[in-house]
Amino acid sequence: MTAHIETAELHGQPVLKLQTPDGAVALISLFGAQVLSWVPAGGEDRLYLSPDAVFDGATPIRGGVPLCFPQFAGRGPLPKHGFARTRLWEVSNTRAGKDFALATLRLADDEASRALWPHAFSAEMSVSISGDRLDLELEVDNTGTTPFSFTAALHTYLKVREVEHLRIEGLRGLDYCDSADGDAIKKETGVGVSIDAEVDRIYHNAPPTLLVREDSRAMGIHSQNFPDVVVWNPWEDKCAALADMPADGFRRMLCVEAAAVREPVELAPGASWWGRQSLVAM
């Protein structure tokens, strides 16, 4: 038996469904090249997708793994988090093996992108599942004749049982920019970071591996070529202000985002860049 990849619909929007013989499943929205659901083999969904997320083919989808490109957050002149999450991507490759399934989605510059961001580029988002792993890779190519720079993030919404009962390990000693406190630069002193208020931080020089430890399970998060990690939870008041998230939604999610924000990535004509984030369910 080999893995299976099919096109389907979720709330009227086109998705790819990846499934391996051992029971791992992922759903990827073509709108935004956004993973919406990931169930590791023998497990339950480990990504948070808001029950109030909007699927209208125009609004960013709240949950899963939105892709922020070519701008992170409001740190620049483009729409928040760039335009990649609100464009329809095309499927450029799929591969199904005995124990893995992989899909690659592609977005290239067109009139609409050049009106916002005047650069020739090609971006590929590859998603692969195998057993207890989810691997995400973003590749960006400069297909033009002039250099450009960008910031980016894989804005992963982890689904958690109770956000107040977890610890993020691996951040101790790092400097971070506290976006919830006027971008003040602070140093992380906790051995394990716990969440009991709004958290919106960009940690710099993040180690390749982090662990989110819950009472009876954990998530290993491995990243490559993404020097920053963003940790975000809106908490009660900011969550209440989000129309596409239920009032207690902040208790069920934690964003741990592989990011390149502090130093924009510079790409010369013909050059390419890639960054990866892998999740291992434990």
Ligand SMILES: O=P(O)(O)OC[C@H]1O[C@H](O)[C@H](O)[C@@H](O)[C@@H]1O
């Ligand atoms: O509501 P969105 O546009 O999807 O952004 C959601 C969040 O994304 C990132 O984590 C930023 O650090 C936050 O400041 C922002 O609120």
